[in-house]
Amino acid sequence: MFIADVGQDAFEEVDIGAKGANFGWNTMEGLHCFNSPSGCNTAGLTMPITEYSHSEGDAVIGGFVYRGSNVPSLQGLYVFGDLSSGKVFALKETSPGVWTRSLLTNTGKTISSFGRDQSGELYLVDIGTGTVFKITSR
Secondary structure, eight states: EEEEESSSSEEEEEEOOOTTOOOTTTTEEETTTTTSSTTOOOOOOOSSSSEETTTTTTOOEEEEEEEOOGGGGGGTTTEEETTTOOOOEEEEEETTTTEEEEEEOOOOOOOEEEEEEOOOOEEEEEEETTEEEEOOHH
């Protein structure tokens, strides 16, 4: 289970859910010590699989693993976005426990949600206009 976790001051993160996992709030923000920023005890904490700073966006919006057929290059990737920047990202597990984040596109939209249809195709919602857009290849 992927968890898009909106940060506090500086970082957004995506976690993998696990029973009993401690994602570290308010000791950590993403992979960084939050309270106190000069050092912290991370023993027993589950670190995020990816993070990005507020220089890239302000509020991570959770998505879905792509299971459709219209965009083969996304097959099996976790697709998610950012509310304010309009960026859409993909996460790929490149080796066990190692995740690579890539920017798919910058939509210029205010992304508030993702959806998935019965065929596994993905959609995003622009809260600014109330419009639903289907994610397709270029």
